[in-house]
Amino acid sequence: MKKLSPSELLQTQNWRYATKIFDATKKISSEEWKALEESLILSPSSYGLQPWKFLVVNNPEVRQKLMAVSWNQKQVVDCSQFVVFLGKTDIQKSDVEHLVDRTVEIRHVPKESLNVYRDMMVADLVNGPRHAVISAWTSRQVYIALGNFMTSAALLGVDTCPMEGIDPAKYDEILNIKGTGYATLCACAAGYRSQEDKYATLPKVRYPSNELISRV
Numbered sequence: 001m002k003k004l005s006p007s008e009l010l011q012t013q014n015w016r017y018a019t020k021i022f023d024a025t026k027k028i029s030s031e032e033w034k035a036l037e038e039s040l041i042l043s044p045s046s047y048g049l050q051p052w053k054f055l056v057v058n059n060p061e062v063r064q065k066l067m068a069v070s071w072n073q074k075q076v077v078d079c080s081q082f083v084v085f086l087g088k089t090d091i092q093k094s095d096v097e098h099l100v101d102r103t104v105e106i107r108h109v110p111k112e113s114l115n116v117y118r119d120m121m122v123a124d125l126v127n128g129p130r131h132a133v134i135s136a137w138t139s140r141q142v143y144i145a146l147g148n149f150m151t152s153a154a155l156l157g158v159d160t161c162p163m164e165g166i167d168p169a170k171y172d173e174i175l176n177i178k179g180t181g182y183a184t185l186c187a188c189a190a191g192y193r194s195q196e197d198k199y200a201t202l203p204k205v206r207y208p209s210n211e212l213i214s215r216v
């Protein structure tokens with residue numbers, strides 16, 4: 001693996017910003033987009049359960065409808081790719097079995113060798129107290145994927161705008177998500193910044209390190 005230097009890392013972090021105006025004429029190449037979709041899939045999640053789906057919205061009419069329920073933020077229609085992040089609304093024993101089966105398929109291990117792992121997941125997420133707040137748990141996993149996606153995009157020189165300024169219930173209606181066992185949590189626009197976006201050059205507003213990082 002090729003390592004970034006610390007200064008390259010910080011350069012990338014400072015280059016990334018929540019893009020307000022995308023250049024609607026610039027499109028992400030299919031090779032880069034394929035890698036970004038793969039980075040969504042490669043996102044880590046608790047137990048590896050991947051309680052999410054990523055809906056890439058290409059249809060311009062659908063994007064217009066989504067913009068109307070996204071505080072009219074133009075990023076929805078001007079970006080190259082628009083991804084809606086969905087979280088599972090429940091975790092059941094069958095979801096745990098699905099992961100166990102996939103692990104057997106990929107790692108070629110006997111299914112029985114995963115019994116302890118399976119029982120642990122079921123005891124925690126299906127039968128344990130966490131089940132009462134399972135959508136909060138899945139949301140946390142989905143936001144990890146969002147963060148991973150934004151950083152991956154920045155490493156490729158692709159701009160993003162994470163978006164919670166949306167009406168998730170209306171998204172679910174427009175995208176026919178109701179009844180699927182998933183629900184919209186947030187979205188992310190990806191593409192290339194417009195030269196007119198003055199936010200690109202604003203200094204970052206962050207608290208100083210001594211306010212945020214402590215050591216013991």
Ligand SMILES: Cc1cc2nc3c(=O)[nH]c(=O)nc-3n(C[C@H](O)[C@H](O)[C@H](O)COP(=O)(O)O)c2cc1C
Pocket residue numbers: 016017018019020073161162163164165166186204
């Ligand atoms: C989960 C999440 C939701 C956000 N929703 C929006 C949004 O709807 N519209 C927008 O323009 N920016 C949105 N932002 C961008 C933040 O305002 C921005 O990340 C923050 O002010 C820091 O600025 P920077 O990302 O440019 O460094 C969102 C950020 C996050 C992490």
